[in-house]
Amino acid sequence: MKGNLIISVSPHQKEKPSTPAVMRGVIYALIPAVIASIYYFKLRAFLLIIVCIAGTVFTEAIFQKLRRKPVTLYDGSALLTGLLLALVLPPTLPLWTGFLGAVMAIVIGKQIFGGLGHNIFNPALVGRAFLMASFPVMLTTWIKPGLFDAVSTATPLSMMKFDHSVTSTLYLLLGNTGGSLGETCAVALILGGIFLIIKKYMDWRIPLSYLGTVFILSLILYLIKPGQYATPRFHLLSGGLMLGALFMATDPVTSPITKKGRYIFGIGCGVLVIIIRTWGGLPEGVMYSILLMNAFTPLINRYTVPVQFGGRKK
Numbered sequence: 001m002k003g004n005l006i007i008s009v010s011p012h013q014k015e016k017p018s019t020p021a022v023m024r025g026v027i028y029a030l031i032p033a034v035i036a037s038i039y040y041f042k043l044r045a046f047l048l049i050i051v052c053i054a055g056t057v058f059t060e061a062i063f064q065k066l067r068r069k070p071v072t073l074y075d076g077s078a079l080l081t082g083l084l085l086a087l088v089l090p091p092t093l094p095l096w097t098g099f100l101g102a103v104m105a106i107v108i109g110k111q112i113f114g115g116l117g118h119n120i121f122n123p124a125l126v127g128r129a130f131l132m133a134s135f136p137v138m139l140t141t142w143i144k145p146g147l148f149d150a151v152s153t154a155t156p157l158s159m160m161k162f163d164h165s166v167t168s169t170l171y172l173l174l175g176n177t178g179g180s181l182g183e184t185c186a187v188a189l190i191l192g193g194i195f196l197i198i199k200k201y202m203d204w205r206i207p208l209s210y211l212g213t214v215f216i217l218s219l220i221l222y223l224i225k226p227g228q229y230a231t232p233r234f235h236l237l238s239g240g241l242m243l244g245a246l247f248m249a250t251d252p253v254t255s256p257i258t259k260k261g262r263y264i265f266g267i268g269c270g271v272l273v274i275i276i277r278t279w280g281g282l283p284e285g286v287m288y289s290i291l292l293m294n295a296f297t298p299l300i301n302r303y304t305v306p307v308q309f310g311g312r313k314k
Contacts (some may be wrong), residue, residue, distance in 0.1 A: 023076030025201040029192035035186035040145030041091040049086040056082035057104025084124035087182025101127040142178035150300040153178040156238040157283035172237035183240040193246035205262040213270025244286035261304040
């Protein structure tokens with residue numbers, strides 16, 4: 001009979017979400033951050049987001065055509081890469097620079113390794129790292145949110161590191177601070193992260209270990225020298241930590257596949273962030289922490305894969 005109900009013994013496994021479904025889910029989770037960025041940085045944010053998305057989508061289609069591979073824009077990965085790249089860029093960045101970063105994110109960060117599922121490093125962060133190395137002044141120029149006229153300001157991390165000036169927690173939560181498009185409003189990012197966890201599009205182990213490590217280490221430093229080091233609350237809500245921990249470190253392609261490995265990955269990211277923020281020459285270290293741990297992912301996978309039943313650990 002057609003349409004028979006198949007009955008089988010347990011365990012019963014549900015079908016895993018498809019790649020396009022996961023990509024769409026992450027894009028939906030980023031909508032609050034996109035709305036906040038446009039609210040605070042107006043037309044600058046909107047145009048930069050559009051240009052970065054156009055750059056990644058266009059580059060992926062051209063590169064796949066040149067390689068005589070099927071064009072897979074339908075999976076949404078190129079769109080997501082462009083969106084993430086835009087959210088980690090300053091609103092003052094010239095549009096042509098954002099487009100160039102988008103091209104490099106796809107070519108160097110993704111397609112040169114063989115495309116989706118084969119890249120070692122997070123493509124959006126590769127694009128930002130390229131721009132940071134090529135145009136450091138552009139990547140470290142910030143403006144006050146909510147103004148049409150470009151009024152220069154500093155990020156909360158810069159003010160804390162160089163002037164020991166602490167930004168209001170309310171400002172950090174709502175996004176009324178200088179910074180990259182998508183990193184200023186912590187509330188928007190947290191809402192997106194909760195959505196990803198509820199929909200099971202993200203493993204909670206990496207964000208938990210990442211943010212938990214930053215909290216513990218910053219608390220120890222703060223207790224040692226309260227006037228010199230920032231509070232754990234400030235570290236968690238400022239800079240790109242929430243965006244990196246919830247949306248970039250959790251990339252299933254560039255993060256470990258084992259549960260134990262994900263804890264190790266998150267802890268490593270957290271340690272690197274605190275080292276760079278506290279003793280490094282830069283006020284922020286989220287981008288470098290994730291990229292460096294991406295390089296260790298194959299090694300982490302190798303030494304945390306469980307032994308098969310009946311096998312023997314080498």
